[in-house]
Amino acid sequence: MTDPEAALGALVQQALADEFGAEYAAADPLIRPSGFADFQSNVAMSSAKRLGRSPREIGEPVAARLNAAPAVAEAEISGPGFINITLADEWIAARSTEQLADPRLGVAIAKARQRVVVDYSGPNVAKELHAGHLRATSVGDAIARVLEYLGHDVIRAAHLGDWGTQFGMMIEHALEIGEQATYDQLASGEITAFYQAARAKFDSDPAFADRARKRVVQLQAGEPDTIRLWQILVDDSMEYLRKIYARLNITLTSADMAPESFYNSMLGDVCDELERRGLAVMSEGALCAFPPGFTGRDGKPVPLMLRKSDGGYGYDSTDAAAIRYRLTELGVTRIIYVVGSEQSQHLQMIFELARQAGWLVPPATAEHAVIGLMTGPGGQRLRTRSGEQVKLADLMDEAVDRAAAVIADRYPDPVQRGQIAEAVGIGALKYGDLSVARDSSYVLDFDRLLALTGNTGPYLQYAAARIRSIFARAGLNPDDATGPIVAGTSAERALALRLLGLGRAVNDAAAAAEPHKLAGFLFDAASAFTTFYEQCPVLTAEGEIRQSRLALSALSLRVLDTGLRLLGIPVPERM
RNA sequence: GCCCCCGUGGCCUAACGGAUAAGGCAGCGGCCUUCUAAGCCGUUGAUUGCAGGUUCGAGUCCUGCCGGGGGCACCA
Numbered sequence: 001m002t003d004p005e006a007a008l009g010a011l012v013q014q015a016l017a018d019e020f021g022a023e024y025a026a027a028d029p030l031i032r033p034s035g036f037a038d039f040q041s042n043v044a045m046s047s048a049k050r051l052g053r054s055p056r057e058i059g060e061p062v063a064a065r066l067n068a069a070p071a072v073a074e075a076e077i078s079g080p081g082f083i084n085i086t087l088a089d090e091w092i093a094a095r096s097t098e099q100l101a102d103p104r105l106g107v108a109i110a111k112a113r114q115r116v117v118v119d120y121s122g123p124n125v126a127k128e129l130h131a132g133h134l135r136a137t138s139v140g141d142a143i144a145r146v147l148e149y150l151g152h153d154v155i156r157a158a159h160l161g162d163w164g165t166q167f168g169m170m171i172e173h174a175l176e177i178g179e180q181a182t183y184d185q186l187a188s189g190e191i192t193a194f195y196q197a198a199r200a201k202f203d204s205d206p207a208f209a210d211r212a213r214k215r216v217v218q219l220q221a222g223e224p225d226t227i228r229l230w231q232i233l234v235d236d237s238m239e240y241l242r243k244i245y246a247r248l249n250i251t252l253t254s255a256d257m258a259p260e261s262f263y264n265s266m267l268g269d270v271c272d273e274l275e276r277r278g279l280a281v282m283s284e285g286a287l288c289a290f291p292p293g294f295t296g297r298d299g300k301p302v303p304l305m306l307r308k309s310d311g312g313y314g315y316d317s318t319d320a321a322a323i324r325y326r327l328t329e330l331g332v333t334r335i336i337y338v339v340g341s342e343q344s345q346h347l348q349m350i351f352e353l354a355r356q357a358g359w360l361v362p363p364a365t366a367e368h369a370v371i372g373l374m375t376g377p378g379g380q381r382l383r384t385r386s387g388e389q390v391k392l393a394d395l396m397d398e399a400v401d402r403a404a405a406v407i408a409d410r411y412p413d414p415v416q417r418g419q420i421a422e423a424v425g426i427g428a429l430k431y432g433d434l435s436v437a438r439d440s441s442y443v444l445d446f447d448r449l450l451a452l453t454g455n456t457g458p459y460l461q462y463a464a465a466r467i468r469s470i471f472a473r474a475g476l477n478p479d480d481a482t483g484p485i486v487a488g489t490s491a492e493r494a495l496a497l498r499l500l501g502l503g504r505a506v507n508d509a510a511a512a513a514e515p516h517k518l519a520g521f522l523f524d525a526a527s528a529f530t531t532f533y534e535q536c537p538v539l540t541a542e543g544e545i546r547q548s549r550l551a552l553s554a555l556s557l558r559v560l561d562t563g564l565r566l567l568g569i570p571v572p573e574r575m
Numbered sequence: 576g577c578c579c580c581c582g583u584g585g586c587c588u589a590a591c592g593g594a595u596a597a598g599g600c601a602g603c604g605g606c607c608u609u610c611u612a613a614g615c616c617g618u619u620g621a622u623u624g625c626a627g628g629u630u631c632g633a634g635u636c637c638u639g640c641c642g643g644g645g646g647c648a649c650c651a
Contacts, residue, residue: 030591030593032591032593034593034594035594035595035597036594040593040594042592042593042632045593045631045632046592046593048631049631055631078594079593079594080593080594080631080632081631082593082594122651124651159651161651164650164651165650165651166650166651260651283648284648284649285649286648286649288648288649293578294578294647295577295578295647296577296578296646296647296648297576297577297647298576298577298647299576299577300647300648302578302646302647302648303648303649305648305649307649308648308649309648309649310649312649314649314650314651315650315651316649316651318651340645341579341580341581341644341645341646342644342645342646343646343651344579344580344645344646345578345579345645345646345647346646346651348579370580372580372581372644373644373645375644403613406613407613410611424613435588435589435599436587436588436589437588437589439580439581440581440588441580441581441643441644441645442587445587447600448586448587448600451587451599451600452613453599453600453613453614454587454598454599454600454613455587455588455598455599455600456599456613458613459599459613459614461613462611462613462614463614465611465613466610466611466614467610469610469611470610471610472610473610474610508591512591516588516589520589520590520598523598523599524598527598530614530615531615531616533610533614533615534606534614534615534616535615537609537610538610539609539610540609540610553610574611575611575613
């Protein structure tokens with residue numbers, strides 16, 4: 001066991017059980033990192049009432065038992081009853097050496113493996129990804145990677161908007177300009193201009209708008225000519241998405257698309273089932289479900305609109321079908337919707353409906369991993385309508401350009417320079433969104449997203465590059481450094497102890513679907529490494545110290561490399 | 576009107592009910608004849624929006640208020 005918190009927790013529980021009886025062994029050991037020692041346990045205070053003793057009466061004998069354990073250098077009571085625990089240097093060094101020898105770096109496969117759907121990114125056919133897609137895409141991808149690393153069966157699902165009202169509009173427009181012209185325009189990458197032209201007609205020409213609405217019905221009915229034109233749009237977007245995801249280092253492929261059209265054939269049956277169960281009723285001409293607990297403006301219940309009064313289906317229908325399909329057909333036990341906060345009520349209603357329908361039953365869970373709203377510089381909402389959307393591709397170009405400027409005079413070879421700038425720029429961009437709690441709302445700020453110093457992606461990449469440089473200079477392979485690791489100086493001890501926290505960080509990130517917990521750990525680990533790097537010469541050290549420092553460097557590299565890959569941050573060999 | 580989320584140094588953020596609220600940016604002062612200065616070390620700067628409450632202990636939980644954002648019938 002290389003997780004110090006788990007190891008100490010077990011020791012504390014054992015001490016409590018031995019001292020007061022086995023029924024107290026189940027108490028939460030409340031071990032956590034402390035500014036006063038390595039770790040702190042609060043069991044003396046938290047169980048004082050239950051045991052009917054003062055915190056010190058509990059803490060003293062527990063501390064005495066901890067002090068007898070080889071892992072513990074010192075356990076002492078302080079303040080109102082905190083048990084401050086300092087680990088033995090030898091224990092840390094031994095666990096660290098074990099971690100280095102473990103291909104999984106001490107991160108255990110989950111005991112209960114789950115099949116999980118991670119629904120993220122939210123791309124649309126015929127629309128380019130914009131800056132607002134960045135966080136939901138980066139965060140969702142990191143969640144998927146982390147869960148997969150822990151051994152879960154992850155089903156990535158990008159809810160692809162390929163079926164809405166706007167397709168009637170675009171297909172009508174395609175019919176007017178002709179199939180070949182449509183094809184040519186898309187081939188030259190002008191999908192946005194195509195969409196805007198269709199939109200303009202839709203907004204200004206009532207007759208066109210009317211044809212567009214009818215075209216939607218034909219699309220959903222599978223009329224062949226309509227489908228053929230629709231397919232042209234879809235294919236074009238799939239190629240666009242493939243390229244931009246590849247450049248963003250996002251693992252989504254065309255096979256991971258969960259298009260709205262995919263659920264089309266299920267919608268009627270979903271409506272039937274919900275009607276049969278008495279959960280769907282006709283209201284104002286539409287088939288609606290009214291999950292309890294949601295009231296609207298005038299005190300009336302808020303509907304999920306399963307079938308519109310014109311017979312068409314919308315977003316509510318698709319989401320109901322999707323959750324049924326995932327729970328009853330795919331057999332998943334956890335669904336994570338990585339979606340903007342503005343959809344919070346909608347998703348809660350879908351979840352409630354799924355519970356009522358008997359699709360969502362424990363132990364299966366559905367959760368909304370809220371993505372905060374990105375606003376414009378004035379705090380105003382970025383809206384799809386306005387042409388002020390910042391394209392994600394442009395943001396990526398800007399990030400790479402800024403990174404290139406930093407290394408302009410460092411790498412004469414333009415190919416190498418381009419590769420490094422790409423990794424650094426994209427890494428900075430993604431880390432900017434992965435390092436903060438995903439539900440915080442924020443103002444679109446280029447300088448924030450593209451920062452290259454401080455707590456940033458490049459800082460972590462840089463630490464990894466410097467480690468590689470040590471080994472390159474010595475002509476050694478990091479994989480050949482096996483230690484043993486000794487916790488010589490305080491910097492070495494602090495680094496080794498920090499690196500042992502990888503497993504906990506990964507598990508915390510997976511449990512809460514919050515990648516920033518992993519990002520925070522990696523920043524702390526990189527900081528601990530750079531302090532070590534400044535204070536502890538590696539190559540000029542001799543004998544066992546040199547072996548230990550090489551091993552600690554190799555371990556740091558592997559932890560950073562693993563963690564960055566789990567976040568989807570590219571790791572350049574050099575910087 | 577009802578429901579949900581958020582108010583932490585000048586700015587951006589972290590903190591699983593635990594002590595003296597932790598980082599980054601910006602500012603100030605140091606450090607490159609020694610493994611990459613995208614770095615390191617030091618330092619200035621906060622009664623965690625306001626008022627109560629629960630608790631041995633509250634940034635964290637509860638109530639009220641103030642401020643900001645989001646949602647509330649055929650868009651997604």
